[in-house]
Amino acid sequence: MDCENCQDKSACSSCDQGPSKQDQAISEFLARVKHKYVIMSGKGGVGKSTVAADLAVLLNQQGYHVGLLDVDLHGPSIAGILGLTGIPLNAIEDKMIPYKYSENLEVMTVQGLLAQEDSALIWRGPVKIGVIRQFLADTMWSDLDYLLIDCPPGTGDEPLTIVQTIPGVEAIIVTTPQDVALADVRKSINFCQLAQVPIKGLVENMSGFVCPNCGAVHNIFKSGGGEKLAQEKGLPFLGKIPLDAQVVDADDAGDPLANLSPKVLAALTGIAAALTK
C-alpha cells in the first residue's frame, strides 16, 4: 500500500499504521535543531512570551540561527512582540513559510491564521495537538541552533504535546517573586519531573523595579523567591529580570530589546549565556 500518494488519508485504514509521514517530518526537522527549549510557567502574565522573544532576539544578535515557535494558540503574543502582526501566513505547496524577524530568526505562530487579529480561535485538545505537530512537521524551518517554544501558562495540552513530541527538549520555567506564582510554579516543576523533561533553569521575572529616577533596582515586592525555590529543588537559577516600564513599550512597539535598561539587558544576556554553555 502506497500511503505516500494516498488520495484519502482520512478514510484509509493503512495510512494510520507505522510512523506516519508527519512523525518522520518532525524527526527530520528536530535532527536539524541543536538545542530545544520550552518556556513555561504555572501562572499567566509572568513574562514567558517576553522572555522567549527577548532571548530569541539576543541569541540571533549573537549570530545564532534561531526559531521561535508560539504554541499559545488561544493568546498568541509573539507576533505582536516582534512586530509581525497583520502578515498572513504563506505556504509553498504543503509547507508553511515561517515569518522572518531577521535573516536568521524564524517565527511560527498561529497569529497569521486568525482572520482578525483579536479573534480568539476555539481549539479543542486534539485540534491543538494537530496544529502544534503541523508547526513542527510542515514548516520550512532552516537548520537551527536554537528552537525556543513559548507556551501558554500551566500544564495543559500545549506543553504536554511539546514534551511528548520533542525528545531532548529542556524547560525554562519563568516565575515572579510573589508567593502565589511560586505555588503555581511548583506544578510546572512537577510536570517536568513527571514527564522526565530536564529543567534548564528558573527565571525570576519582574524581580524588583528599575527606578526611572536613579536607574537602580528597588525591591518593591519581595525579590529572590524564585532563586530560593531553585535552590530548594536543586535546579539551576538562570537570573532575575527586574520590572522595567520600557519592557512594555518595547513589546508593544514590536522591537523587544529597544531602550531596555542596562539592568534588564544584563539579566537577559546572562540567561542567554546560560543557554549557550
Ligand SMILES: Nc1ncnc2c1ncn2[C@@H]1O[C@H](COP(=O)(O)OP(=O)(O)OP(=O)(O)O)[C@@H](O)[C@H]1O
Ligand atoms: N521585566 C518586565 N518589566 C516590565 N514589564 C514586563 C516585564 N516582563 C513582561 N512584562 C510585561 O508584562 C506583560 C505580560 O508579559 P508576557 O505577555 O510576556 O507574559 P506571559 O507570561 O507570556 O503571559 P501569558 O500567560 O498571557 O502568555 C506584557 O505587557 C509585558 O510587556
Ligand SMILES: [Mg+2]
Ligand atoms: Mg505569553
Ligand SMILES: [Zn+2]
Ligand atoms: Zn531610585
